[in-house]
Amino acid sequence: MRRCLGAAFGVVLVAALLGAAARAQPVAYPDRPVQVVVSWQAGGVVDTIGRALAQAMSDASGGQFVVVNRDGASGIVGAQAVAAARPDGLMIGFGPITPITTAAHTIRNVPFSVDSFDYVCKVFENVLTVSVADASPFRTLPELIAAIRARPDAMTYGHFGTNSLGHLSFANIVGGLSLRVVDVPFRGEVPIYPEMLAGRLDFGIGTVGGARGKPVRLLAVFGDSRSRAAPEVPSTRELGLPTLQPVLAGITLPRGTPPAIAERLDALCRQATEAASFQAVMGRLGEPILYTDRAGFTAAAQRDNADKAAVVRALGLMPQ
Incomplete structure (x- = not known):
């Protein structure tokens, strides 16, 4: 009887240790293809950058990041798809966050807000x-x-x-x-x-x-200063005109995605921005790479949302 009880206890102990070891393993992500939703038309600058970034992230991870264009309604169609996706990292967004930070202030009944997303990394600013x-x-x-x-x-x-x-x-x-x-x-x-x-x-x-x-x-x-991508062109600020800041652009996730996946994506994003293939595309487009990590991008998104709300109020615009 004691032998049976000891054997049973041993089986339970081994199972518990194996379970703990499995939980301690790093996230095997991506183990399935990841849809990268670009909320703008194929062939444009955002799409070109998104495809270059997706390829560099695929190369860095050994997985598959596949761009899917879901344009329409000034980027709202794609943003809504990401906000409504399961928070499992298999659908992510890429591009300007303007649809997110302006939609709640300018469009009636938008089913998402700035708090519907997790912000992984900023990649560039769309000037x-x-x-x-x-x-x-x-x-x-x-x-x-x-x-x-x-x-x-x-x-x-x-x-x-x-x-x-x-x-x-x-x-x-x-x-x-x-x-x-x-x-x-x-x-x-x-x-x-x-x-x-x-x-x-x-x-x-x-x-x-x-x-x-x-x-x-x-x-x-548009901006407080000239763009590094076009240094010969004056900024609206130096011309004494009302000014809004450049567009923040990067990777977003549905709110509630496990932090381990978000951290893995941020690491892949940083690696991708350092890849020669991605840097070559950005150089050809004349777009500076302005990588910012999760914490910085999240804070910037919240500030951007507050700024857009203030501008919409100042212009007296009503949600349409």
Whole structure:
């Protein structure tokens, strides 16, 4: 009887030790393909960076990070998909967090908020610009603003979605200077340039990277200072204009994802930003890599959310 009891106790002890050892093992992540949701159109700057980052993370981990484009509603469609996903690390978001930090303040009944996500790492800042076609007569932003003032409601500009940061950034200038101009929303940045080059738009709000290589002239970048990606272009702050900051862009998760997975993703994100393949893509796009870890990105997202709420209040915008 004692032998039986001892044997049984031994089995239980071994099982307990094995269970404890298994729990102590690092997370084997990713052990299945991970969907990387990019909330913008294929072919744009965010998509290009997202694909390069996903490939570098795949190389670093030995797993599969696969980009899936879910564009629409100024990035809200993709953000909603990530917010609603199971918090198991198998669906993550990549791109500007503007849909997250502005949607609750500008869109009715958005089913997520800044607190619906965990923030893994910032990778870059999407610097916004005011641009015109090379054939445009406007050489500076003050010249363009003077023309808008002289021709109220006659001039048009494109931006990448109603209540997107591109829209809010120029609306901030319009409101601050009491201008009257017609805005035309698009589903992302890519379609703006053909319309501008064809003369159907007087100017556009885009990004430094998106404008690179196209026959357009950058008149200004939005921000307190000039962009390292376009140092010859003046900032809106130095021109004395109302200013919003660049777009924070990185990896997000559904809130409640296990911390071990978030930590693993942050480590892979850092490794990916240091990879030669990723750095080559960013160099070609002229986008500086501005990696920030989980704690820093989370704090920045919370600040960005507060800033956007203040701007929307100041502009008197109502949720649509």
